[in-house]
Amino acid sequence: MNTRDASLTLFRGGVLGRLSDLFYRRPAILLALLLGPPLLWIGVVYVGSLLALLVQSFYSIDEFSGRIVREFTFKTYLELLRPSNLDIVLRTVLMAATVTVASAMIAFPIAYYAARYARGWVKGLFFIAVMLPLWSSYLVRVYAWKLILANEGVLNWGVSKVGLSPLVEALLSLPVIGGPSLTFSYIGTFLVFLYLWLPFMILPIQAALERVPVSMLDASGDLGARPGQTFRKIIFPLALPGIVAGSIFTFSLTLGDYIAPQIVGSSRLFIGQAVYVHQGTAGNLPMAAAFSMVPIVVMAIYLWIAKRMGAFNAL
């Protein structure tokens, strides 16, 4: 069937048959038919929207009338560089970085156990246990932490049962990360983000670890390496692309979230909240658009670094 010689092809009858022959002789037509609808959709709806976003960010708002002035200007971007806005950016990036590091530390043992030791139904159980929270119930999972962190909630109840209440109070009295209660502090926001994005870190690390041959670990042990050395010199470097791949998700998702910090957190804004506030109550769509360029730029830089570290080869 490798030959394209039409004389060898048995011509098929009927409209469908003739169409099939056409597809066979001219694969480009079939390709165009296949690609048309999704390209139209993604191209018009999504890329078009992103372009609209870019255009919108170069508009500005008339401060007196509150109407959007549809003329090209850098005014909105200059406003973005105000110290209060830069604070929001810095706060969000720091939170994203902290969440990423913490989730990598918690995800690693789970991924390692699932990749190396879990077999049969246990492995399936691990997979489902990670998949379920990854795909669903985002809002419910944020809500769960409102229940947990409430003053009268389960965390304070458990902490006071074991007599650790002074520790929580000490944490909350810390500058910056503390606050009046867990629900209204960065500690709370951090816990929610960590909980929300943890599954996104586990799966890529597990995928990377599945590919580490056991014989390599045996060899390391045979050559006299202690378990700690094997971890530092073999396992960790081979898992690193997986960690970087997972961090793309944890980083990106934290940068763009505006619901979790609104429900559990202090009144100081994150980037996502700034976008939401500007487009909603303030009606300043150009400012919201300019603000949403920040996560796009940060993610572009991040992806570029990740690519150089070989994270995409691991996927």
Add this chain to the structure above:
Amino acid sequence: MRFNRSGAPRRLKLAAIAGLLFLHLPLVLIFLYAFTTEEKSYQFPPPGYTLKWFSVAWERQDIWDAFMLSLKIACIATGAAIVLGTLAAAAVARTRFFGREALSLLIILPIALPGVVTGIALRSAFDIASIPFSFWTIVLGHATFCVVVVYNNAVARLRRTSPSLLEASLDLGANSFQTFRHVLLPNLATALLAGGMLAFALSFDEVIVTTFTAGQQETLPIWMLSELVRPRQRPVTNVVAVFVVIITFLPILMAYYFTRGSETIAGQGK
């Protein structure tokens, strides 16, 4: 010293189990709170247990309206995603063409970029094009990020389906449509079903993009969000939360069931 193949070190096992408990205990708590008799706070342990809130939630018309709207949107968005995702996957998996890499990147972009970016992008496009918010603007947003899920599942399956199966079918006189119907579709079916299930779960409880593309429409997640920001009847919210967990967990479990053990390549058996 041999690497221990049989048993995991106890500390690793404990850390792994603790991690999984961290992922799931909060959801167990939601179930517990759906039965509490306490109305005004999140008191733990609950002072008493009751089934009352389930019947209260059942009687609420606003919850039913929100639920039906979410269901409709999820179904239409999933349908659109299955068609578009499959077409894109078929094109990318089978042929080489100019811009192929760019297309696969483009399709993944809606979930690679933060949801708020997708949301505000659609919002500013609707603004510039003067499209009023409606049921269909929500569907448009949802379908855009649902395509990825179906696409990923379909591409993975197509890569594992041997091309010789299709060639054999064509050689034996079937036309392209018969080949699609009798050879390709049976091979793809479970992957599409799994992708569709995941897309449904994703759409059903999506809130970040929806808040930017919905006008007066209230989907179930938007209803929940407004309850979280300004609680009116907390136990009813708890019941709805339990309901959302169940209705999104079921399709994911089904998706897992449909795709498990599909590592073998069809048409490559001896």
